[in-house]
Each structure stands twice: as structure tokens, then as C-alpha cells.
Amino acid sequence: MKAIICETYGPPEKVVRITEVPTPSPKDHEILIKVHATTVNDYDWSIVRGKPYIYRIFFGLFKPKHGLGMELSGTVSALGAKATKFTIGDAVMGDTADFGFGTFAEYICINEKAVVQKPQALSFEVAAAIPHASCLALQALRDLGKIKEGQKILINGGGGGVGTIGLQIAKLYNCEVTGVDSQEKLAMMTSLGYDHVLDYKKVNFTKAGELYDLILDCRSNKASLSYLKALNPTGRYVSIGGKPLNLIGLLLWGKLVPLFSSKRLKILALKSNIGLDYICDLLAQQKIRCQIDGPYPLEDAGRLLQYFGDAKHKGKIVMTTNS
Known part of the structure; x- marks a missing residue:
């Protein structure tokens, strides 16, 4: 073979x-x-x-x-x-x-x-x-992120496999979704349904002044505490992966932040294929693609x-x- x-x-x-x-x-x-x-x-x-x-x-x-x-x-x-x-x-x-x-x-x-x-x-x-991308998106948004109806959400790495599914899951909750990725992907992301798209080379979302209820990060390429600046007072940040040193920082600050803030920094530990039946049903019903x-x-x-x-x-x- x-x-x-x-x-x-x-x-x-x-x-x-x-x-x-x-x-x-x-x-x-x-x-x-x-x-x-x-x-x-x-x-x-x-x-x-x-x-x-x-x-x-x-x-x-x-x-x-x-x-x-x-x-x-x-x-x-x-x-x-x-x-x-x-x-x-x-x-x-x-x-x-x-x-x-x-x-x-x-x-x-x-x-x-x-x-x-x-x-x-x-x-x-x-x-x-x-299987991999959709379960990451579902577990990050629904299980760890505790997504709620009508929230304001940002997906960093919005044009990849996780981001494109994550957007559509968020839209099932009638959320307003911002996607961050390269300039070359922004048109595709807009066509998929993102309400706002940002070129990561031009805009640092942690310094742009916008606040989000939930951030799904497929990149985790910034200083851990910088994400707090982009979260609402009870906002949640969920990372699905990134460079080891960044993840170690997130892990440590994730334990410390609750001591002085209602915001949360989380890292998803993926449970393989859990939730896949739900995603398959959504696809079969053409609620997502x-x-x-x-x-x-x-x-x-x-x-x-x-x-x-x-x-x-x-x-x-x-x-x-x-x-």
C-alpha cells in the first residue's frame, strides 16, 4: 500500500x-x-x-x-x-x-x-x-466557554478549520462574531457569515478597545494577561493550542486570575470525538457546513x-x- x-x-x-x-x-x-x-x-x-x-x-x-x-x-x-x-x-x-x-x-x-x-x-x-476541528470548536465554545445567546465573540484564527466551524456554532446562538486572520482569508470569512473581520497584521485585537464575552483562540500568540484587556468583566478566554511557553503562561495565569477578577483564562483539553454526533446532525440538517x-x-x-x-x-x- x-x-x-x-x-x-x-x-x-x-x-x-x-x-x-x-x-x-x-x-x-x-x-x-x-x-x-x-x-x-x-x-x-x-x-x-x-x-x-x-x-x-x-x-x-x-x-x-x-x-x-x-x-x-x-x-x-x-x-x-x-x-x-x-x-x-x-x-x-x-x-x-x-x-x-x-x-x-x-x-x-x-x-x-x-x-x-x-x-x-x-x-x-x-x-x-x-472530527478534530469541530470537536475543538464545540468543546471550546459550548463546554468550556459556556456560550450564551446573543454574546459578542471573537475567534482568533477564524479562517481555519476550527474557526470556520466555530463561527457557525456561535451563529446558532445568534452571537455577533468577529474573526481574526490574514488579509487573504477575510473575503472567505465574510462570505461564511462573520459580522466583522480583522487582519491580524493590521489590528491587535487585545489593544483595539473592543470587549468580548468569549474569545476562542486558535493561535494563542500573545502575552497571557493581554487577553484580559479584550474581555468583558465576566468574559471567558479559551485557547485550543499554541506555542508551549504561551500555554504554560496561560495555565499559570488561569489559576491566578480568579483571585482578583471574574474573567477567566482557560485551555481546552480535547476529548476526541466527543460531540461529533451532534456536529454530524447539524451537517446532515444543513444547519452548518x-x-x-x-x-x-x-x-x-x-x-x-x-x-x-x-x-x-x-x-x-x-x-x-x-x-
Whole structure:
């Protein structure tokens, strides 16, 4: 089978390549999935480059020890001896990160708990694009952010996979939503329904004087306390990721801020695939839609990883195996 591999750290277009590897066989509680579509995530960008360097403690000190890819849609091709959740031919989807990586391939063996049934109403491309980003957006806004009707919300990184879904979830609550991203994405963001869009190169939202009830941050690239200046007196800030030092700062200040303020600084610890059934229902009912960048062939993985790293993608980058 074809698979994307990365045997050393470096620029994606130089170190990522496609090759032939043996098709794996499922262990007891595993299923073999024929991958139809997969996506690019921040994990992939980080593991290929080995940066930030602290990640190498987990990824491998001198070369990556994990495969690329953590999201998929596909069909079940074989069952392990003790796998009972699915039958051969079932269409499945999911964020596999809790159980393993390696979805940049034509086939993958993974624990059957890593995926869920794919609704018939969803295409394989959409089914691959939503598990990670939509669950991040939903858990950040609804579960940690405690979103309420008619709030004023800002999404930093509003033009990516999380931001485009987050906007639409916020609109279900009739919120006024501001999106922050690069100039190249602003027109697309406006067409999706953002009430206001900001070019991050021209406007620092923490210094613009506007106050928000809830901030969803996909970047977390500013000093922790600066976010307090952009929150209403009881406002909440939720980060879904960023540079390690920034996240450490947020973690520490998140404990201290409640001692002197009603504002809150939170970091989301994602629960993979939790809430995915709700998102699938919204998509099936056409209450939200998935913004896909692609689909592209799996062979383009190196170029697409760099494209992701340059933050030029609009929505979620999807690759198909065409197998």
C-alpha cells in the first residue's frame, strides 16, 4: 500500500515522501480501515519539523517515531479477533489521536474505539474534515466557554478549520462574531457569515478597545494577561493550542486570575470525538457546513504541510487516497 513517511526532521517538501509499505493486519481489538480521506493538522506540521523542540520528547529526539495523520474517513476492510463494534464494509470516521497516528496512508490498523460510524448523509471528504476541528470548536465554545445567546465573540484564527466551524456554532446562538486572520482569508470569512473581520497584521485585537464575552483562540500568540484587556468583566478566554511557553503562561495565569477578577483564562483539553454526533446532525440538517480546502491527492502531502504551516489554507485541508 501507499503511505506518506517522514524519516527525519526538516522542511516538509524535502523530508516527506510517499512510498510502498506492507498493508498491516489488525490485532485483537483493532480494525483495518481503507482510508478514503484524511486531513492536515497542527500535529503534522509540528512532527515533520520537530518544532517546537520540546515536542521531540514525545515525537522522537532525533527523528519522528510516529506516523503522520490523525483524522480519517474510510471503510472497514478487516476485523481483529476480538473487534465487535463494526462489520466489514462499514463506513467510519474519527480523530484517532487517542489511539495512534498514521492516517496518511491507504490503510491503517487502529483500535476500533478510535472511530465512529459515518452518517450516510456525509461525504467521505466532509467526514474526514470535521472530527478534530469541530470537536475543538464545540468543546471550546459550548463546554468550556459556556456560550450564551446573543454574546459578542471573537475567534482568533477564524479562517481555519476550527474557526470556520466555530463561527457557525456561535451563529446558532445568534452571537455577533468577529474573526481574526490574514488579509487573504477575510473575503472567505465574510462570505461564511462573520459580522466583522480583522487582519491580524493590521489590528491587535487585545489593544483595539473592543470587549468580548468569549474569545476562542486558535493561535494563542500573545502575552497571557493581554487577553484580559479584550474581555468583558465576566468574559471567558479559551485557547485550543499554541506555542508551549504561551500555554504554560496561560495555565499559570488561569489559576491566578480568579483571585482578583471574574474573567477567566482557560485551555481546552480535547476529548476526541466527543460531540461529533451532534456536529454530524447539524451537517446532515444543513444547519452548518464544512469549509474544505481541497480535496488534494495524498501524494501532495509535503506541499500541503508547508501550505498549512504558512497559514494559507482556507478551512480544512483534505487529502484523498483515490484508492
